[in-house]
Amino acid sequence: MHTEPTIADPLHLAALYHAGYGVQWNSYREAATVLATQFNTNIGFARIREAVAVSDLPSEILAIFNEVGLVNSTARKLLKAANTEGASTLVARARKVDPSGKSRSTLTALVCGEVTFQRSTRFYKPLLLAKTYGDGLKEGKWVSAKEAAERLGIDRRTVTKAISIASLPSEVLALFPDMRADLGERLVHLTKIRGSEKMKALAIEASRTIPRLSHEELIGHFVGLARNKAKVKLRRSGGNLVLEYHLGPVNEVAESKISLMAVLLNAEISTRPK
Template structure:
């Protein structure tokens, strides 16, 4: 098998999932015996393709001809492959195959064909945005995509899902919070804004401290409100604490009233000040 390709020619193979899948099968058992080995070997021949990308290409190449033939003229690129795999995972291959039989690809762009095939005729693009998803759900979707070969990096995932890479990174940090903390925010109540605050508080106080607070709060009767929970995580406990946010002269003013005789309050206030300086103002 001759792999002496120019950089441009090598990249054109990598950018076409069907060509990449064919190349992988040709070299399997001769030049490589795994996806990871293939990725390393191809790199030495001017072809940069991660193991996940090769796996994605192989999966798409196994789609029925009824689907692949729709893209005979428009072609398939890596982004198309990711969306096809996503649609298969969500809708099933049988449904896609049936729908493919109703589509006339003549005169249509790759995006238009993909939109029709995935059942998104009313959308200008088949790439859905997940901007309103809670961080735990977003992190699960990102990891599912890695496992299924939809994407191989946060950059690719962000492009497909219509979110920023930092949003995916923040979702991963929220998902890494102690289980005891997450359990206090069931369902969809753990928003990005609350999650980011908890991440910052965990950095300041440590996982052990916030875990202990969560265990104590869970046993509290009556159940604590969301604000009371956040006060506990910030180290504020008791009825002598009053926090208010007011608008004055076009600015937001935070008023914090507490017992001056409590020696721990000065430390708590210093910690909160550090936390506020690090909180992103546009966190959702």
């Protein structure tokens, strides 16, 4: 009997627990004690409980992992997502997924909603999508952004935008750990205008500023507007979110910088497919 795969796979462990229940043990703790002796390894009762819980998830979710299998970290992510969003939400996502050729991490991200692939949204997580793309390249799942988009069921432009955003200087990315696509596109556009080296220097300067700058202040910093000379207000008007900058009297240099900021905030960035 190959014990390691049995213990490593939560579904196999759950099946083993059910097979011995009422015969060799009557609780998770008892099962942990017996299995630890049989397999000569430490198996906590919480691990068995987790395995049983994930095995009880709807079949639509578990089915997409038939080829790649489950591991403990996958089980934990699935259970956390199911508890937070409800199993029915995960089922709806799983029904849209073609599992063929996808890695376990990609499938988990899709089912748990870590990558949102709606074509129309500007609020997916581009850095996570870029990582998914990079992992797929390394694993030989695809060889281009076009092929990745087809396999993932999303628009190629979404993939190429995510790649461009992930290619920003690491010093800039470090300031925006949970960056959204709309902000990332503005930073890509601004980097093209100001240059990578200037953006790096500005990002390093901003990282040393205490207290930490807000996103609005960081954009102003990258554009070249001095901090604390503007009064910023964020308000809602009907269904619109309005950002107001009250600068008072300004010179021509400041006015040109403000104009640049307006262009950035209104920009619709187009990225050439690779």
